[in-house]
Amino acid sequence: MSININTPSPAISGGGLGRGRIGQPVLRKEDLRLITGAGCFSDDVNLPGQAYAIMVRAPHAHARIVSIDTAQALAAPGIIAVLTGRDMLADGMKPIPHRPFSPHPADMPLENTDGTPIFTAPHYPLAPDKVRHVGEAVAMVIAESVAAAKDGAELVEVDYELLPVIANTAAAASPTAPRLFDQARSNVCLDGVMGDAEATAAAFARAAHVVRFETKIPRVTGVPMEPRAAVGAYDPAIGHYTLHAGTSGAWRTKADLVIMLGVGDDDVRVITNDVGGHFGTRGMLYGEFALVIWGARRIGRPVKWTCERNEAFATDYQGRDLVVEAELALDADGNFLAMRGSNISNAGGHTTNFSPLRKGVEIMSSIYRIPAAHFRARGVVSNTAPTRPYRSSGRPEVLYVMERLIDLAAREHGFDRIELRRRNLPTEAEMPYTNPFGMIYDSGAYHRVMEKALGLGDWAGFPARRAEARARGKCRGIGVANYVDTASGVPRERAEMTVHRDGTVDVIIGTVSTGQGHETSFAQLVTEWLGVPFDNVRILTGDTEFVKFGGGTHSGRGLRLASIVIWGASQQIIEKGKRIAALLLECESGAVEFRDGAFVRPGRGRTVSLTEVARAAHELPDVPDDLRGPLAAISDETITTAQFPYGCQVVEVEIDPELGSLEIVRYSAVDDVGRAVNPAIIHGQVHGGIAQGVGQALMEHCYYDPETGQLLSGSFMDYAMPRADNFPFFNTEYVETPSPTHPLGMRPAGEGGTAPALGVMINSIVDALSEFGVRHVEMPATPERIWRAIREARGGAQSMCDRNTPEVMLR
Template identity: 40%
Template sequence: MADGHRDTRSIRRLEDARFLTGRGRYVDDIAEPAALHGFVLRSPHAHALIRRLDVAPAASLPGVHLVATADDLAADGLGLMPCLAAVTPLIVPPRPALAAGRVRHVGDPVCFVVADSAELAREAAERIEVEYEPLPSVVNGRAALADGAPALWDEAPGNLVYHVRRGDHAAVAEAMKDAAHIVELDVTNNRVIVVPLEPRAGIARYDAATGTMDLELTGQGLHGIRRQLAEFVFKVAPERIQLHAPDVGGGFGMKNFLYPEWILLLWAARRLKRPVRWLADRAEDFVMGAQGRDIEATARIALDATGRILALDVAMVANLGAYLSANGPGASVVAASTAQGGVYDIPVIAVDVRGALTNTVPVDAYRGAGKPEANYIVERAIEAAARVLGRDPADLRRQNLIASFPHRTAMGMAIDSGGFVANLDAAVARAPGFETRRAESRARGRLRGLGVACFLETSRGAPNEGAEVRFEPDGSVTIAVGTESNGQGHETSFAQIASRHLGLPIEAFHYVQADTRAVRSGAGHGGARSMHMGGAALVKAMDAALSKARQLAAHLLQASEHELDYDQGRFTVRGSDRAIDLATLAGSAQEAANLPEGMSPGLGEHVLNITDVFTFPSGCHVAEVEIDPETGAADLLRYTAVDDYGRLINPMLTEGQVQGGLAQGIGQALVEHTVYDPQSGQLLSGSLMDYALPRATDLPFFDIELVERPTDANPLGVKGSGQAGCIGAPQTVMAAVLDALRPAGVEGLEMPATPLRIWEALRAAKPGR
């Protein structure tokens, strides 16, 4: 696509008018005059026994309504927070909403205070007397699995909670014997702190008349969170708990999960019979919001004498933190299975992954959730192999790319379509003249590098999705979808789908999401699944509604169904002037007397789209960096992406999703660095004073080409785009950095490539500089 902004599909987001004029509605904007305020007292230690806990000084303060401990929750019969990751066998240590007897990471919740104001709740929390007995801590996954490491849980000997093996280990071992070249390297996918613009917040209410708890929260995946709250924690029927989210200011995965605060808010509101609200400050989200990545891997790649890849062997350790988050192990298992091997035709693959508990914040799905980790491993391995073989990295990739479809990977994934070779060729062709620019940089004493890398996304997220179409009395159409936006533009893209399908103006549609009262079912956000799963469900719901409308139109127009044409919201009898529009049909459908025999009232339809089919977004990226060897500073000067997301609904919104993902992937590669002190377990990068995020000045203007290769996996032909940028960017940027540093003798470097790390690597390669 030459210029997505000129495509007629690229309309501006409908929701932006609300956001840009200050009419966005976020949790902290919602007035609740009678609400009390909650504050969580958190552990200052990474690992310690709670020897004494005295809440009386806080509880006696005027205006304090509740000071809760783990004993209070247990006495009320509250259950533990579950881990629902599809990993077997899996050890799940107990996780109450408040720490019971021992804290296991800095920020672990100890007490919950509810008072008349947020300030008073904080003041009361400071009066709580807690006597801790510090214990040894461990913050690194491999260190946690080593002999003699501090033990976090009796339930998890050696801090190991799962050991999963995927692929054909015997075949890989055999292929390694016949290989002309075996290249081995260690790679680390560094831990990141997730920093959405809006921190977590919630308002809980309790209706004593119905016994219903209600939670307004900044979250996604609301039906799943409700299920966990109802089934595992409060042990009530799901309809006794209602969740809804207003506008959500970013999430990137971390808002998809059950948190202790959601439990505490609902429990306190029920106990006090008053609304209770809570807003995290940034420091709280740094030590409680789920963090991402943190996988260390050793990869061995085997090639024959011509450079053809014979086998890939990967051993990984995933640092999961102190507790298992709802899907915490899921990302590392995805990295070990669906996405492993990327876009390459690798005959046999074997993966071994172990999950380790450490005294750190729990890890869960972060934009890409295992796909960035898997792609990073194979791309770094191929890059290293190219250097060992003296091959151009792009040529070695081209030789091994999957070139025909359908293709079944060594991990069992059936890739239906793609253009991997074409993506690479197009990306490289968009970045000519590099050697001239490298010479110019060298003349100024700078090091310039070019990186080329590919990616393969396995897009689906949770299987199955629901959607509903409702025709309102005022002529508008409500579309309720179980996927949930946290900034992607769903109000626009889903309305575009509905407008094209039903032939009605886009203004006719009202989009509903993230409300268990108004949306029957849904698996929420995650896995780049919204268009693939939710969009397909919406199409099926509209088709069902149109089928019903056609039947009614034929009855009212006294014609057979095959005589009817449908266009622009109207059914017409072919060859006549008889016609009826959809709004009139919807009104007529409410009266039983108007209906043909056997037809139920109303045109609205709810459809559950039962499917577990993946789609496979893919692309090739090219990055160019320049490094100042005196300071170690790396400037990203050029970035090209040629990506295939199937048929596009709104190319401009798609490009925006890619840009956001690229920014996060580049941030991980160059600046984002989560640091825990190995002795104390303290989070040293515990604020935005210490944890760097990419800024506009860190990024070039992106050169993005979107190539449409529709898939047959869903009726829209779409492939997910929300995660792809941060899947492709880290290895591309790191390839460019290493290409710049190699002439100076630096052969290896881990993310993030900060100025200090680059400076130290240069001096280690050439002492005395």
């Protein structure tokens, strides 16, 4: 297995032969429109005669809807309709078809220990009976303008019966907590275990050292810069709905809408153009999508809805929110023996998704060799916005726990942090490695990647930098974190490829680019495999008129699965092309070879281009029926193996001990991407992933008041977004160890920036504070928390519990 080290190189902008092949940092096709303002995001879509919708949203976190009086609103100027949950039910609208888990055979099952099914309850676009989080929609006002709709929304009178509120994750699990769903026994919807309890207990019994860590990974949210928007239309003549909206996959959204509306597959069309960010929180259908098309049918005009940022904070799906208690057992030499503990994941106000819980617990042992493990995993509901997978779903949380456990073990039991990691990282000879929960890590040069990151971050030179910082009154710390990420998700994808007579190639595929540059990297695959000029390849996505199936974009599955089906379609094109070329070359198709974009008959010198073959498919009179033009192929594959990207980050921070403020002074990352298609895009993905992870570690927090369930971080005024001055330049490199479970060796690169960032940030902060004896700082590691940690470690008052930021240490 070879490792190729790639460093960033300037993008290739010129033309020329071979431009756009795999491995080139070719400029993105999508950029020309995006830098000139010619992109088409959801709110840029306007339909003739459209009306405007505004949602009436609950001001309470938990309340029964006693009545809704729409009369005054209906009488207001410009109001066309006011629709409630009752109207919605009367029209037969079905709940949003949430799936508690994304099904993938490589993921471990997580079921209730008592054998009962996982509790789920219907989640309607408009709450018909009860609201379970602040901001939940209870009515939709449709008017001639946004302003008129807002005026009308203020006149909708909703009578609420207030109910007791539970917003705290751990407390929600208590049998005595206020219940969100009357039909459930408690707020615990899922209570299962993973791993081997007996083997784990035995390992702990013989352990020389045990280290314990309890933490809460706070709730954050994706904050794609484009707020959601949707424009719906209905054609009564043919009973057909059209939705324009930013989604993570048009086909999946359509399939969900078909279920909700109870209509036929062909009765709904979803169109997704440019999408301004996704990050997982845009990964599921939003109720408003169904409401605008339903509303359009009700009023006989298109209906447009645009989310404002304050609504987005309250009603976008959110992420993380996991409470963990974990213990790690080590032998006297520092070999990891076992780990055990308990995870509680907060699904929010509806039973939307428990995938982060499962995807976390099945990889609790992270990238390390741990023979035995046993974890309890609980999923709860609470009076907060619903959650779902957010960039690297479930993994950053548990990887952070593992990296903290290792640093704590090192510190409390006298090991070197790096040596402890070296000792417990599986070697290449141990691959594939089965973790204690049954996950099979495909391959990886874990040691070499960590050593590379340590070199990149100049771990050896740190003491001198720390001394220099100290002379300036700063506490400098360094941290390291490894990660492994399970890339699974919807296993099926489909590509439809057509070679046109002018030599251009269209690829229809069911993913949607939400910033990853699919139009570019997918085209590079076609250029590589069919020898077609890069500029002649068009990637078509996001319209169910021509996308016949698509798993969407999530779980690092875009390029990973697209490459497989584009490869499959390319091979079919070549095989068909050979048969047509054989007619042109007057030989047996077995004698034709495909080289550099042309079909040749070796030894005879004659070649015909792919374009000529595509034309011949239309024009040759004697083409067999199965080859008659257009020259096209469909590849529809279900890939049951997962891929395991991994990597390592090394970070240095400087802390002002007087204020607790912090500066990141050095950030190094190495990722194994298996096979790099577009290096510029890969580095960009890592940069962005790092920023999102750092944001969670340092400042981002969806803060719900524990008493009232009010969201106190409901705008950019209070939800801290990382900005340019929060970062240094990142030092990122990647290696390419082909994944044996991917036919082309690829591993996704989109989540690797985020996955280890929480752990590496907190490890570096705690290291900076080690001179004070600080054991841990909870996320977000705000200046106040750091200041308190120093003060408390120095022997000041108070407990580790941060009184001003509740929900920290919960039990």
